[in-house]
Amino acid sequence: MKKLMGLGLVALAASMAAPASAAVVTLDFEGIANGASVGNYYNGGGGTNYGVSFSNDTLALIDADAGGGGNFANEPSANTIMFFLNANNAILNVAAGFTTGFSFWYTSSTSASVTVWDGLNGTGNLLGTINLTAQFNQNCSGDPTGQFCNWTNAGVAFGGTAKSINFGGTANQTGYDNITFGSDRATGGAVPEPATWAMMIGGFGMVGGAMRYRRRKTTVSFA
Secondary structure, eight states, rough: OOOBBBBBOOOEEEEEEEESSOEEEEETTTTTTTTTTTTTIIIIISOOOEEEEEEEEEEEEBBGGGSSSSSSSSOOOOTTTEESSOOOOOOEEEEEOOSSSSEEEEESSOOOEEEEEEESSOOOEEEEEEEOOOOTTTOSSOOOOOOOOEEEEEEEEOOEEEEEETTTTTTTTTTEEEEEEEEOOOOOOOOOOSSSSSSOSSSSOOOOOOOSSOOOOEEEEEO
């Protein structure tokens, strides 16, 4: 598998709370240091307090072109993205919940699924599933310093109130940016760049997690 970065760091765990509504909120991860834990950054820990927290081993990664350790290009917002080191610790929680839809931009060297749940920590009823493809180096041109250069918008609309997202199966091989709540289309954009150059050490691994409970009707959308 292709790898996004050369860090082997450990992140902090977290908890959170945010009002359930259809308001659109976007996390762009800018302002978090390279290799630093995302943790409670959006839960009063440094960035805007959206009541959003991330599980252990959720790290920020800055583009190598901006002095970080990231093997990527064309990121949708400035220089920083998010990724998970551990597929068994790949959870985003919004304790007060959010409605309408969920979306993000991603770049990945593996196919996997992201699931939306109405309970915390990936429990309760399954509200939606977003299937990811391995597209990291497709149709890229330009910047020679990032192999992960294809960013794709993916999202899902759902009924009910979601309280967590499980990114299990995408750890160590998938980067995320502009995670958006309240819409099945993420903000920002990305311009493809090349895929055949600088490779970093360390990595994006993967382990899929088994999902259970009742599934509801969903509509999956890709840009």
